[in-house]
Amino acid sequence: MGSKRIGLARVEALIENLKRDINFGLGTGGMGGLHPQWNCNFGGLLAGQDPGTSAANLLTPGPVALNLSKMVEGIAKQSAVVSVADAAKIFGGTGVVGVDVAIGTTASPGTTPTVTQRVSRLTGGVSGTVTMAAGADMTGAGDETLILFTGNTFASSGILKLTLAADNELQAASCEIWVTADGTDVLTRQTAASDDDQILILTDTGDCTILAGSFIYLHADDASDDMQVKGVIRTSGGTIAVTYGN
Numbered sequence: 604m605g606s607k608r609i610g611l612a613r614v615e616a617l618i619e620n621l622k623r624d625i626n627f628g629l630g631t632g633g634m635g636g637l638h639p640q641w642n643c644n645f646g647g648l649l650a651g652q653d654p655g656t657s658a659a660n661l662l663t664p665g666p667v668a669l670n671l672s673k674m675v676e677g678i679a680k681q682s683a684v685v686s687v688a689d690a691a692k693i694f695g696g697t698g699v700v701g702v703d704v705a706i707g708t709t710a711s712p713g714t715t716p717t718v719t720q721r722v723s724r725l726t727g728g729v730s731g732t733v734t735m736a737a738g739a740d741m742t743g744a745g746d747e748t749l750i751l752f753t754g755n756t757f758a759s760s761g762i763l764k765l766t767l768a769a770d771n772e773l774q775a776a777s778c779e780i781w782v783t784a785d786g787t788d789v790l791t792r793q794t795a796a797s798d799d800d801q802i803l804i805l806t807d808t809g810d811c812t813i814l815a816g817s818f819i820y821l822h823a824d825d826a827s828d829d830m831q832v833k834g835v836i837r838t839s840g841g842t843i844a845v846t847y848g849n
Contacts (some may be wrong), residue, residue, distance in 0.1 A: 640695040658822045658831045665790040672835040676816030679751045685722035715765045719746035729761035741767035744825045752817040757807035765803040773800045773829040780834035780845045793845040800847035809841020
């Protein structure tokens, strides 16, 4: 019996370590062949670009984007905010401690989280049309931030609008956002933004839930306008369409 208990404890420890690796995947090798530093995963690398500019086009394979979403599902679900160490792995910089940001309500919306080197998690649901206020201006070339969904529910024809700062207009040539069908990993690439758009609009059909690990990644191409955006929105109970405004 004694040897069996020792063996079981060792197995349980191994399982816990494996679960942590699977949930976050930001160890030395990432997950599914992904690099833990996010800007090393986008399609520009296929065209021979360096990581700093690899998000500047529409070449990213959908399965890569999907696996990035699965990579961060664990930290989207964990009780604590995202640590400085994990943010540093994602951004390849110093990292900033994460925050949880309430989406808010139609009457009292929150603010779109756009602090560079930070992973922010959106909390709460969406009922009606909630337009989150413009976030901080990402002022430097290479500034980047990651916004994570945490299992957010939509009701009453919910629409969520994420507003960027006036100098952070989206770049059409790099705008890649995929959505899934209800409860599946089947991806559909949404139509790209126009160059002067600065609002991401998520429109619900079917009172869906945006699954934890769904993300919006923003990377500034330069200090004025030209904001690159990559995203994956996975849902159950309905679907999300992504459009843009200004």
